[in-house]
Each structure stands twice: as structure tokens, then as C-alpha cells.
Amino acid sequence: MVSLDRSLLFRSRFFLPLPAILLLSWPAPAGADVLRFDTAEVVLRASRTFNGSGGLPNPFVDVELTAEVTSPGPNSRRFLVDGFFDGDGAGGPSGNVFKIRVFAAEVGLWTWTSHSTDPGLNGLSGSFNCSGTLSGVFAAGPVVRDPLYPRTFRYSAGKPVYLMGKFLDQAAPDPLKWSQTFLSENLTDVDRQAMLDRHVGMKVNKLSVYLANKGDYGTAWPTTPWVGTALNNDKARFDLARWRLYERWILEMRRIGLVAHLWFFADDSGFGSLPDADRKRLIRYGMARISGYVNTFFTLVLEWEEGWSVSEVETHMTYLHEKNPWDREASIHCQIGDFDFPAAEWADYMDIQAGATSYSGVYQRGITNRGLAVKPVIQEEFSQGDENTGNRQKTWAAFLAGAAGAGTGAFLAPFSVFASRVPFHRMEPNQALVVSGTAYAMAEPGQSYAFYLPVSGTITVDFSAVSGTLIVEWLDPRQGTWLSAPGIVGGGTRSFKTPQTGDWALYIHR
Numbered sequence: 001m002v003s004l005d006r007s008l009l010f011r012s013r014f015f016l017p018l019p020a021i022l023l024l025s026w027p028a029p030a031g032a033d034v035l036r037f038d039t040a041e042v043v044l045r046a047s048r049t050f051n052g053s054g055g056l057p058n059p060f061v062d063v064e065l066t067a068e069v070t071s072p073g074p075n076s077r078r079f080l081v082d083g084f085f086d087g088d089g090a091g092g093p094s095g096n097v098f099k100i101r102v103f104a105a106e107v108g109l110w111t112w113t114s115h116s117t118d119p120g121l122n123g124l125s126g127s128f129n130c131s132g133t134l135s136g137v138f139a140a141g142p143v144v145r146d147p148l149y150p151r152t153f154r155y156s157a158g159k160p161v162y163l164m165g166k167f168l169d170q171a172a173p174d175p176l177k178w179s180q181t182f183l184s185e186n187l188t189d190v191d192r193q194a195m196l197d198r199h200v201g202m203k204v205n206k207l208s209v210y211l212a213n214k215g216d217y218g219t220a221w222p223t224t225p226w227v228g229t230a231l232n233n234d235k236a237r238f239d240l241a242r243w244r245l246y247e248r249w250i251l252e253m254r255r256i257g258l259v260a261h262l263w264f265f266a267d268d269s270g271f272g273s274l275p276d277a278d279r280k281r282l283i284r285y286g287m288a289r290i291s292g293y294v295n296t297f298f299t300l301v302l303e304w305e306e307g308w309s310v311s312e313v314e315t316h317m318t319y320l321h322e323k324n325p326w327d328r329e330a331s332i333h334c335q336i337g338d339f340d341f342p343a344a345e346w347a348d349y350m351d352i353q354a355g356a357t358s359y360s361g362v363y364q365r366g367i368t369n370r371g372l373a374v375k376p377v378i379q380e381e382f383s384q385g386d387e388n389t390g391n392r393q394k395t396w397a398a399f400l401a402g403a404a405g406a407g408t409g410a411f412l413a414p415f416s417v418f419a420s421r422v423p424f425h426r427m428e429p430n431q432a433l434v435v436s437g438t439a440y441a442m443a444e445p446g447q448s449y450a451f452y453l454p455v456s457g458t459i460t461v462d463f464s465a466v467s468g469t470l471i472v473e474w475l476d477p478r479q480g481t482w483l484s485a486p487g488i489v490g491g492g493t494r495s496f497k498t499p500q501t502g503d504w505a506l507y508i509h510r
Helices: 189-201 240-256 276-290 310-322 359-370 389-400 412-419
Strands: 034-036 039-051 065-070 078-082 094-103 108-116 125-133 143-145 153-155 206-210 226-228 233-238 259-265 296-301 333-336 350-353 377-381 434-436 440-444 448-453 458-462 469-476 481-489 493-497 504-509
Touching (some): 039 108, 078 094, 078 276, 094 108, 259 276, 276 310, 359 389, 448 458
Parallel strands (some): 206 259, 259 296
Antiparallel strands (some): 039 094, 065 108, 108 125, 434 458, 448 504
């Protein structure tokens, strides 16, 4: 963890004497400020030592720790933050270390006060100063719903972002095919680094990862956050060495600009039959431990219909948000079809699965779900990730249907060139513009127009409501290269022919 991120921990100015609190630096100097959008870590010591891997009392169950955290400034907010047991503080299961993690979203002096059933953890107070800004992509803050364009995402203090991942990557060699297995105990760090390198090369900006998996992907790649193995574990205790590994790689994702899209429960694993207490314990521990990182983003379960009832989904998603002080985006994933909970307040976005359909099916699924609620749609699953024409067509169809992100696809690096250029957050799907020919269209009327032609040919577009001159550019979705074309003047219909055979994207703008 130290080798990947040197800004996680800090020494703060505490109001109480040293014996109550461990002042830990990794390896920031004493008195160092916490950068804005970094994670401040308060480390406390309980009045006794616990064995986290066995024995009683169980620190994961029998000790409660929360903190009231107050942000700086005249418009300060108060947060109720859960603490968590962390053994010896370095991945070992035995110790008296408990931690509270604070997402430092505002510059200024932050304060905290602890409350606990353990006398060594109760009634402590402290503060830390936040100044400067985290480096890299997340210097612009976490990914949030855009308040002005609520069907899209943006960095909270920065620009809009189209979330693009590839959790199904059939084109990759084993064991790199499935990003959700990234934290599996059966992968090595060499495997994980190779997977990250591959995804960065594809220009994606999110990585979908399971926090708990037993049976998905053929049982070969379990992720077991509890003490034990996938087949035999204690769901009342967490493997602290594994959680430390999880953190290390989440921070590495942050460093290289990837959203860590974390899924609490895999499908094909029987987690729908777990007692509520076991499922809520994982949610609480996970949110306390990792939601304070700026690049986290959550989904409760893959394919909730597999073993979860509607009431269980609603209960556990409500609980997740109760344990979500930093307002990380969270939702549920559905089987093939439309999103099942579009009106639910707990559904920050709609995570859908178009399945193994045609590009026209992907497009229609996107349009249909866009009409269900004014929320971002993530077209999570519409291919197995083979790098072929069909999956490239689906990638573009999802985008032109107004999605806020996608989880699969092909030829993503070329696609990212287009998505990073056009003002998609201000654009709406608009098929009425296409008078003839085959193309999908989206527009910010009078300003910007995007078209995707899934096959070569000519399209005629209605620009009768547009005045003035517009720039015309083609993008090759195989290579990501731009090709300029003669500009046009609005006031009527205009025709455009693909520069070469195959699919092409067209960008027309002021």
C-alpha cells in the first residue's frame, strides 16, 4: 500500500493525549495537511486487544464505533461515520486498532468526536486541516450525478465524464478476462497489474470489481472478504490482510484515474439466501473501510433477481445509503430487461443488461430505460467483450441512446476519443433528424450533433432549424482518427456519405 500511494494517512492535531490515539504516518510528516479529495484516517486504540480471526468478544460484532465529523466553513455539514476494526493496523488479525476514515471534500479545519461501547474508543476528539488538492484525475473530485444534466455523470468539481469499463473481456487471456475477479485470492499481484495495464490501454475509466464472489465465473476466481475460504468461512469476521490488499489496489486505481466500481455480492453464489445480518455486516464494514476513497462507486449485487426478493433489495439498498456518509453513487443490477426500480430514491443510477442482442436491441433498451426516470443509465452488459464489429456497433449504439456509461464493448480506445470530445451531457437522442439512411443521432440543437452510422452509406439530415455554418468531422471507430470534411450551412437537409466502407461516427458542431 505504501508503495502505491503516499498520501493516504496523516498525523493530525488531536485534542486528547497520545495514549488514546495512535498518530500514524504513511509516511507524511507530523502536522501534514490532508489534500482535498484525499482520505483522512483517524487511528484509535481500544482498551483491550482482540483476536479478529477467532475468539470472543468478536470486534466485528461486539464493539460499536462511530464518529461525528464536521466539515469546515460557514456551511459546514455534520456526518455520522462508522469506524471499523483493523487488527494490528497492518493487516494482522490481532490487535486493538480501530479506524475512522474521512473523505476530505472541503478545504479547512475538520473536527471529529468518537462514540463507542469500548471505553478506550469513546469520547475522543480531534481535528485535521485540509489544504491543497489531490493529484491526478480525481483532483476534480468523485464521480457524481450532474445536477444540471441529471441523466449524466460528472466529477464533482470538474468536467462531465462518460463511465466506460469492460468487465467482460473475452479477448483477454486467462486470468484477465473478467475484471470482477480482480480481487480474487486466486489472482496474483502480477495478474492484477497486467489487468490494470490492459484496461488503461483500452482507455477505460472504470473497473468493475467484486467484493464477494463464490460461484461466478465457474467458481475458479472466488473473492472472499471473510476469514476462511469461499467454501468455508466465518461471515461474522473479515480477513484483514485481504482488505488491506483491496485498499492497496483501490488506491492504485485512484492513482491511474480509474473509478473502482465495487459490487458487494456476485451472482451464482447463493448470497441471496444469506441472513440479513451477514449481508448488512459486509455492507457496513465495506462502506466504513473504503467509501472514503474518492474513486469508489457501488452496486449491491449482480442480477438481484437471483435469490433476492424485492423487499430484500429495498431493505439492503436503504441500509447501504444509511452507511454512505460521503454520498457515493450506488444502485442495483438487473437481469436482461428494463431497470426494475426506476423510481426508488436509493437507485442513484439505472444499471441495465441488454444481453446478447443486436446493436439495434442495445439502442432500443437504452431509449426505453431513459424514459423510465431522469437518472443516468449504465448499459452494463451487452457483450462478452470480443473485439469485433458487432460489439463495436453495440458500444456506439449504447452511447447514442443517451447512456451515461457502459460496462462492456469493443474498440474502446477509439470510442473514448469521440466521447471525450463531444458535449454528450448536453445532448439528447434525436432520431427525427435523420431523414433517410441508417444512423443514430443525438443533438444539442443549434450547437452540436453526433451521428453513428453502423454500416457504410449515405444519410440525409434535417438542419432546417439551424442557422449559420457548422464544422463537419468524421471519426474512424476502428482507429480513433479524425477526418475533416467540408463545412455546411444550415437551413435545409444535408447529406453525408461515409468516407470509406464500414461503420463511422460523424460530429457536426459550431
